[in-house]
Amino acid sequence: MNHLLRSLAPISDAGWKLLDEEARERLTGALAARKLVDFAGPLGWEHSAANLGRAAQVDGTPCEGVDAAQRSVLPLVELRSDFSLSRDELRAGDRGAEDVDLESLDESARRIARAENIAVFHGFAPAGIVGITEASSQDPIRLSEDFDAYPGDVAKAVEQLRRVGIAGPYGLALGTGPYTGVIESTEHGGYLVFDHLGKILDGPIVWAPGVEGAVVLSQRGGDFLFESGQDLSLGYDSHDGDAVRLYLEESFSFRVATAEAAVALTAG
Amino acid sequence: MGFDQYHEPPGELAPATRTFARLCASLTEEAEAIGWYEQRLAVETDSAARAIMRDAQGEEFKHFSMDLEFLLRRTPVWREIAEGILFQPGDIVEHGEEAEEEATGEAVEEATPGDPSGSLGIGGLRGRAA
Numbered sequence: 001m002n003h004l005l006r007s008l009a010p011i012s013d014a015g016w017k018l019l020d021e022e023a024r025e026r027l028t029g030a031l032a033a034r035k036l037v038d039f040a041g042p043l044g045w046e047h048s049a050a051n052l053g054r055a056a057q058v059d060g061t062p063c064e065g066v067d068a069a070q071r072s073v074l075p076l077v078e079l080r081s082d083f084s085l086s087r088d089e090l091r092a093g094d095r096g097a098e099d100v101d102l103e104s105l106d107e108s109a110r111r112i113a114r115a116e117n118i119a120v121f122h123g124f125a126p127a128g129i130v131g132i133t134e135a136s137s138q139d140p141i142r143l144s145e146d147f148d149a150y151p152g153d154v155a156k157a158v159e160q161l162r163r164v165g166i167a168g169p170y171g172l173a174l175g176t177g178p179y180t181g182v183i184e185s186t187e188h189g190g191y192l193v194f195d196h197l198g199k200i201l202d203g204p205i206v207w208a209p210g211v212e213g214a215v216v217l218s219q220r221g222g223d224f225l226f227e228s229g230q231d232l233s234l235g236y237d238s239h240d241g242d243a244v245r246l247y248l249e250e251s252f253s254f255r256v257a258t259a260e261a262a263v264a265l266t267a268g
Numbered sequence: 269m270g271f272d273q274y275h276e277p278p279g280e281l282a283p284a285t286r287t288f289a290r291l292c293a294s295l296t297e298e299a300e301a302i303g304w305y306e307q308r309l310a311v312e313t314d315s316a317a318r319a320i321m322r323d324a325q326g327e328e329f330k331h332f333s334m335d336l337e338f339l340l341r342r343t344p345v346w347r348e349i350a351e352g353i354l355f356q357p358g359d360i361v362e363h364g365e366e367a368e369e370e371a372t373g374e375a376v377e378e379a380t381p382g383d384p385s386g387s388l389g390i391g392g393l394r395g396r397a398a
Contacts, residue, residue, distance in 0.1 A: 027390055
């Protein structure tokens with residue numbers, strides 16, 4: 001048994017299967033960052049820091065005539081989102097119910113996926129994560145209020161990237177509002193904005209809950225590095241007669257290797 | 269190219285299982301290639317040809333090791349058993365028996381379905397837009 005303590009939960013094998021499948025389905029749709037950045041790992045719960053390959057000089061020395069330097073690392077952050085499920089509902093699932101209420105698990109999955117997206121795209125200073133928009137050395141572009149003007153904005157971002165030698169294909173992360181607008185919009189002449197954006201980018205357009213505005217970033221690889229310790233997992237916390245308290249958890253670090261490889265498109 | 273790496277109908281297999289099967293097939297091919305180069309090196313007398321074959325075999329060592337590492341990362345029990353055997357001095361069979369007992373004993377104790385590590389196995393999602 002590992003630290004997730006799954007075998008201590010009053011949940012049947014079929015129940016765990018149901019919960020794992022539900023969590024996987026909900027998370028996969030919302031984990032936008034993983035669709036656009038390099039993913040390494042999982043390297044395990046014991047993995048604590050990413051190697052940055054740098055060292056800082058240490059003041060002083062244990063012995064005269066000897067210099068000391070200390071390695072710089074990026075510690076992994078642990079994200080955890082708790083929720084609880086009715087044991088009656090889990091029992092219904094064991095009997096074969098098709099409509100088991102897993103809303104609290106779904107909400108938990110939405111929260112942790114959103115948190116991961118925010119950390120990657122906009123940073124999470126308390127954990128030392130500098131996000132893509134924070135690290136970008138490119139001038140941000142103001143996102144138009146009309147969705148059918150988005151292709152012009154995105155074309156400008158792509159042009160900025162090309163001008164500094166950042167090769168494509170390019171990906172586009174769209175916050176929830178802009179994404180909805182894009183898939184519902186047509187330009188003059190009936191051309192779908194979504195299709196037009198796809199032609200400009202030659203890469204993926206991703207719904208990114210938690211992202212403010214939009215971000216255009218290179219998909220050539222090597223620019224944005226997500227290092228997974230423990231990949232997203234369901235763990236057990238405690239239970240009583242009515243409910244089981246569980247959580248979704250992961251550990252990861254994120255760093256930007258090429259500051260000029262992304263352009264933020266800011267809303268409003 | 270055929271699709272012999274699938275033992276079950278591919279349409280019934282999850283994407284992660286298909287990837288796993290592809291890498292298993294690749295691992296087998298690399299091991300075969302290593303064996304073939306070993307045989308060719310044993311009979312070749314031309315030193316230039318031998319140097320090329322040795323270089324090519326080195327590539328296969330690398331490919332085999334990368335395939336193996338990928339599969340071990342995706343299969344915690346396999347990884348645990350491998351850790352008890354690989355790069356350990358002493359009796360290989362003894363290490364194998366001990367590692368298997370430790371790893372599978374824990375797996376039985378775990379008695380929860382899916383990946384014994386508890387991971388949902390989501391990993392990287394490049395290529396899966398929207």
